[in-house]
Amino acid sequence: MATNSIDIAGAALRRQDLKLIMLGGTVDLAVGGCVDATAIGSLSQMNIDRSFLGVCSVSPTSGLSAFDIADATFKRALLAASGYTIxxxxxNKLEVRAPHRVSEISExxxxxxxxxxxxxxxxxLVRAGANIVKALQPF
Structure with a gap:
């Protein structure tokens, strides 16, 4: 498992069955992880079967977007290195518009x-080409 997120790395450390790779660089406090050139360089050297991508905005017309340009750049690099992205x-991300495009929804x-x-x-979103899965309601 690889992550650039400080919080996700902290949670993964509690699992003895996971091997954790932390993508380093300068931590962006607003993002909660590393999204700089060092992190992108590390990411570009990986073959990722499945990635999980947190997004700031989801729109049928503008796709997936981020508020921070470095975060958007990192997310585009993650998509490029991944075989399948979720x-x-x-x-609340469905009703907000973020300025930096990450990808089309159909990608x-x-x-x-x-x-x-x-x-x-x-x-x-479905008309725009999205494959949607709804999470279960919490108990």
Whole structure:
């Protein structure tokens, strides 16, 4: 398992069955991980079977986007190195617009959205080429 996220690395350390690779560089506090040239360089040397991509904005017209240009650049590099990408987005990401495009919605293997995602947003995303999976409602 490889990550650039400090929080995800911390959670993975509790698992004895995982080998953790931390993509380094300068930690961007707003992003919560490393997204600089050092992290992108490390990422570009990897063959990634499956990636999980957190996104700042999901739109049927502008696709997946990020607020920070370095974060968007890192995410584009992750997509390029990955065989299959799963985008993860909370419902509030469906109603926000971020300035830095990461990818078209149709370039993502599937997008996992929360159980309460409005049906009209889901329909628009599916028409744009998204493969949507809704997360189960928490107990």
């Amino acid at each position: 985008a993860l987005a909370t419902t 993502i293997g599937c997008s996992v959205l929360e159980h309460d995602a409005p049906i009209n947003h889901l329909d628009d």
